[in-house]
Amino acid sequence: xxxxxxxxxxxGWCYLFIAVPVILFLVFTLYPVLAALVMSFQKYHVxxxxxxxxxxxxxxxxxxxxxxxxxxxxxxxxxxxxxxxFITLGLAILIFPRSTRTQTFFKxxxxxxxxxxxxxxxxxxxxxxxxxxxxxxxxxxxLFGIENVMWLGKSNSSLFSIMFMTYFINHGAGIILxxxxxxxxxxxxxxxxxxxxxxxxxxFKNITWPLLKPTTLYLLVTSIILSFQVFMSIYLMTQGGPNxxxxxxxxxxxxxxxxxxxxxxxxxESFVLGFIIILASIAQFKFMxxxxxx
Amino acid sequence: xxxxxxxxxxxxxxxxxxxxxxxTVWRVISYVILSFWVLVTIIPMYWMVVTSFRDIGxxxxxxxEWFPSSFSxxxxxRFFTKTDAVQWLINSLFVSGVITLSNVLFASLAGYAFAxxxxxxxxxIFWVLLATMMIPAQATLxxxxxxxxxxxxxxxxxxxxxxxxxxxxxxxxLMKQYMSTLPSTLIDAARIDGCSEFKIFRxxxxxxxxxxxxxxxxxxxxxxxxEFFWPFLVTNSSGMRTIQVGLATFKFAETVxxxxxxxxxxxxxxxxxxxxxxxxxxxxxxxxIGAVKG
Numbered sequence: 001x002x003x004x005x006x007x008x009x010x011x012g013w014c015y016l017f018i019a020v021p022v023i024l025f026l027v028f029t030l031y032p033v034l035a036a037l038v039m040s041f042q043k044y045h046v047x048x049x050x051x052x053x054x055x056x057x058x059x060x061x062x063x064x065x066x067x068x069x070x071x072x073x074x075x076x077x078x079x080x081x082x083x084x085x086f087i088t089l090g091l092a093i094l095i096f097p098r099s100t101r102t103q104t105f106f107k108x109x110x111x112x113x114x115x116x117x118x119x120x121x122x123x124x125x126x127x128x129x130x131x132x133x134x135x136x137x138x139x140x141x142x143l144f145g146i147e148n149v150m151w152l153g154k155s156n157s158s159l160f161s162i163m164f165m166t167y168f169i170n171h172g173a174g175i176i177l178x179x180x181x182x183x184x185x186x187x188x189x190x191x192x193x194x195x196x197x198x199x200x201x202x203x204f205k206n207i208t209w210p211l212l213k214p215t216t217l218y219l220l221v222t223s224i225i226l227s228f229q230v231f232m233s234i235y236l237m238t239q240g241g242p243n244x245x246x247x248x249x250x251x252x253x254x255x256x257x258x259x260x261x262x263x264x265x266x267x268x269e270s271f272v273l274g275f276i277i278i279l280a281s282i283a284q285f286k287f288m289x290x291x292x293x294x
Numbered sequence: 295x296x297x298x299x300x301x302x303x304x305x306x307x308x309x310x311x312x313x314x315x316x317x318t319v320w321r322v323i324s325y326v327i328l329s330f331w332v333l334v335t336i337i338p339m340y341w342m343v344v345t346s347f348r349d350i351g352x353x354x355x356x357x358x359e360w361f362p363s364s365f366s367x368x369x370x371x372r373f374f375t376k377t378d379a380v381q382w383l384i385n386s387l388f389v390s391g392v393i394t395l396s397n398v399l400f401a402s403l404a405g406y407a408f409a410x411x412x413x414x415x416x417x418x419i420f421w422v423l424l425a426t427m428m429i430p431a432q433a434t435l436x437x438x439x440x441x442x443x444x445x446x447x448x449x450x451x452x453x454x455x456x457x458x459x460x461x462x463x464x465x466x467x468l469m470k471q472y473m474s475t476l477p478s479t480l481i482d483a484a485r486i487d488g489c490s491e492f493k494i495f496r497x498x499x500x501x502x503x504x505x506x507x508x509x510x511x512x513x514x515x516x517x518x519x520x521e522f523f524w525p526f527l528v529t530n531s532s533g534m535r536t537i538q539v540g541l542a543t544f545k546f547a548e549t550v551x552x553x554x555x556x557x558x559x560x561x562x563x564x565x566x567x568x569x570x571x572x573x574x575x576x577x578x579x580x581x582x583i584g585a586v587k588g
Contacts, residue, residue, distance in 0.1 A: 011414065013491035017407035018419065020400045021461050028458050029426045032434035032441070039437065046444045091331060094324040107578050108570075109332045112339065115566040115577070117520035119538045120559040123545060124338045127552055134552070136341060168334050173581050180582045229430055232522050236542060250432055257436050258527065267436050274433035281428055 040268035049264075056268040066269065068244050069252040072159060076248060077227045079163045085219060088171045089212070092178035093204075103179065111172030122236040125165045126152070129237075152238050155245035162233055162246060174219050181215040182208070221281050228277050249273045339563075346370070346556040369553035370561075373544075376554065378532045379561065382540035389452060389525070389536060390518040393459050397514045398507055400461035405469025406499050410481060411491075420470070423463050431523075439527055454528040455536070459518060465510050472506035473499065509580035512573055516566055537562045 040056055042049040060066050095106045113121060128136045129151035138148045151161040185208065193203050231250040234240060240247035240255065247255075249269065257266035348359065349366035373379055407413075408420045438458060448454035476499070484494045500507070522538045529535050535543065541558045548554060570577055 014407050014411045014413035014416075017403040017411070017491075017495075021404045021423065021463070021466055022419065024458075024461060025423060025426065025463075027441075028438055029429065029434060032437035033429060035437035035441075036433055046440065087331075091328065094328050104574075104578070106328060106332065108574060110335060111577065112567070112570065113335060115516055115520075115570045116339070116563040117522065117538050117566070119520075119522050119541050120342075120563045121338075123541070123555055123559050124342045126545075127555070128338060128341075130552075136338075168331075168338075171335075176578055176581045225430065229432060236545065253432050253435075257439075263436055263440070270430075270432040270436060274430050277430045278428055 036267045036271060039264055040271050042264045044263035044267070052264070056264045059265060060268050060272070065244055065247060066252065069247045069249045072244075072246065073228060073230070073248045073250075075159060076163060076230055077224060079160075080166045081220065081223050081227055084166060084170055084223065085174070085216065087167060088174035088219065089178055089216070091171060092175045092182065093208075095175065096179060096182045107172075107176055107179070110175050113169040114172040118232045119236065121165075121169055122233045125233075126237050129161055153242060155241075155243045158238050158242060158245045162230075162237060165233065170223075174223075177215050177219065178212065181212050185211050217284065221284050224280055224284070225277055228273065228280070342556050342559055342563075345553065346560045348553065350553045369557040372551070373554045373557040373561065376548070377540060377544055377558075378535070379537070379540060379558065381533050382535050382537040383561070385452075385534065386519055386536040386538070389455050390515050392452075393456055393518045394511050394515045396456075396460045397462065397465050398511055401465035401469045401510060402473075402500065402503065402507060403495065404461070404466045405471075405473050406495055408466070408470045409473040410476070410478060410499075424467060427463050427467075442528060449528055450530045450534050452534075455525045455534075458524065459521075462514075465514060468510055469503075469506060473503060476502060508573075508576055512569070512576050513580060516569065519566060 039049070041051060041053060043052050043055075091106075091110065095103055098106075127134075130136075130138065131148060131150040131153055133139050133142055133148060135148075135151075137151065142148070149157065152158050189207050190203060193207060198206075229250045230248050231254060234246050234248060234251050235254070238246040240251045250273070253266050253269050253273065256262045256269065344359065344362050346369055347362055347365055347367065349364070349368040408416060442454050442457060443449040446454075448457070480498055480502070481494055484498050489497065520538060521536070522542065525536045526539045526542065529539060532540070532543075541555075541562050544558055545555055
C-alpha cells in the first residue's frame with residue numbers, strides 16, 4: 001500500500017498531465033479502430049448487428065464502382081502529387097535567391113489560399129468551371145475562339161478538372177518548408193562546386209536534391225495521405241459524378257455510410273483505404289529514407 | 295609568361311561577362327514564371343471579391359468582369375437575410391475558440407510531461423500516440439459517428455462538433471518539440487523552491503512557451519474554422535451549422551445565386567485572411583516548427 005502511495009506521490013502529476021489526451025486516444029482512436037474492424041464483418045444495425053463473416057469484403061470486391069473508385073483515387077494521386085511537388089520545389093528554388101522582402105511577398109501570396117477553407121476554394125473553382133461563358137475558364141478560352149466546355153459535367157474532363165485546380169492552391173506550406181531547408185544548406189558546398197566548374201544542373205542533382213530529401217519525404221507522405229482521402233471538393237463540385245467519373249474511395253465510403261447507411265460495407269472499405277495509406281507511407285519511408293542523413 | 299597570363303585573364307573576363315548576362319536572363323525568366331503562378335493563384339480570390347460586390351441577380355449567365363463597373367452590397371444583404379449566417383459565424387467562432395483553448399491547455403500539459411518529466415511508460419505512451427497519426431480519418435470515422443450520435447445521443451450539439459478535436463496528437467508533438475528546447479535548470483530551481491508541478495507548469499513553463507503556444511493556437515484556430523466534414527456530419531438544424539457547413543448547404547439550396555455564393559465565400563474566408571495578414575510572421579515561421587524535425 002505504501003509503495004502505491006509513494007508511486008502516486010512521485011508520478012501522479014505526470015499521469016494527470018497526460019490524462020486527457022490518453023483518454024481521448026482510447027475513446028476516439030483505439031476503440032473506433034477495433035470497432036470498425038468488427039463492424040466490417042457485420043451487417044450493421046445500431047441495436048442489432050449481425051455477424052456475416054467476409055460478406056462485406058466479398059460485396060466490396062465484386063462491386064464495379066469500388067474498382068472504379070480505386071482507379072479514380074489512383075489517377076488523382078498520380079496526377080496531382082508528383083506534379084504538385086515539382087511545382088512547389090520549382091517555385092521555392094525560384095524564390096530562394098531573392099531578397100528577404102521579395103521572399104516574404106511570395107511566401108505570403110502562395111500561402112494565402114491555404115488559410116481559406118476548402119469549401120470556399122471549391123465554390124470559387126466550381127464557378128470558374130461553369131459550363132456557360134459566365135465561367136472564367138470558358139470566358140478566357142473564348143478569347144481564343146474555343147467553344148464552351150462542360151468541365152465538370154462530362155465524364156472525360158471532370159476528374160481532370162478537379163486535379164487541375166490543385167495545381168494552383170496547395171503550395172504555400174510546401175514552399176515555406178523548402179525555403180527553410182534551402183536556407184539550411186551550407187554555402188561552402190556550392191562554393192566548392194563552383195571551383196570545380198560544376199554546372200547548375202549538377203549542383204542541383206548532387207547537392208540541393210539530396211539535402212532536401214527529408215523535406216521532400218515529409219511533403220510526399222503528407223500529400224499522398226491527403227490525396228487518398230480527397231472528398232470535399234468532389235462532394236461540393238461533382239457529387240462523384242457524372243457516371244462515377246469522380247467517385248473516389250473516400251467519397252464512396254461517405255456515400256455508403258451516410259447516404260445509404262451501409263455501415264458494415266463502408267467500414268470494410270475504410271479499412272482497405274486505411275491499410276493502403278499505411279502501406280504507402282511505410283513504403284515511402286523505406287524507399288526514400290535509406291540515404292537521408294539526419 | 296606574362297603574355298599567357300594576360301590572355302588567361304581576358305578569357306576569364308569574357309567568361310564572367312557571359313555568366314553575368316546568363317544570370318540576368320535567368321533572373322527575368324524566374325520572375326516571369328513566379329508572377330504568372332502568383333497571378334493564377336490570386337485571380338480566383340480577386341474574382342470572388344469583385345463579383346461579390348456586383349449585383350448580378352439570379353441570372354444564370356452573365357459576363358465576368360475584371361474591373362467592377364458598379365458597386366453594390368445587395369448580394370451580402372441577400373446572403374445574410376436568406377440564411378442564418380450570423381448564427382453560423384457565432385457557432386464557428388465559439389467552436390474554434392473552445393477547441394483552440396482546449397488544445398493550448400491539454401497539448402501544453404502533455405507536451406511538457408513528455409518533454410521534461412520522467413515517469414514509467416513515458417516513451418512508450420508517446421510513441422503509441424504518435425503512431426496513431428498514421429491512421430487515416432476514414433478508418434475511425436464511422437464508429438466515432440455512431441458513438442457520438444447514437445450512443446451518446448449528441449447529434450446537433452456543440453459538444454458533438456468539438457469532442458473529437460479537443461486535443462490532437464499533432465499539437466502534443468509540436469509542444470513536446472518546442473518544450474524540449476527550454477532550459478531544465480529553471481524547472482529544477484522552481485522545484486527546489488517547493489513549487490508544485492502544476493504551479494511550475496503555470497508560472498514557469500507557460501510564460502516562456504508563449505511563441506510555441508501562439509503558433510499552436512493560430513494553426514488550430516484556422517484549421518477548426520475551416521473544418522467541414524465532421525460538423526457537416528453531426529449537425530442537422532440550420533442553427534447549429536458552422537459557417538463552412540452553412541455555406542455548403544447554401545450552395546445546394548440556391549444553385550443559381552452565384553452572387554450570394556461569392557458573398558458567402560468572402561464572409562467565410564475574410565476572418566482568416568485578416569488573421570493571416572495581422573499575424574503573418576507567426577504563420578510563415580510556425581510552419582517549420584515541428585514539421586520536418588522528427
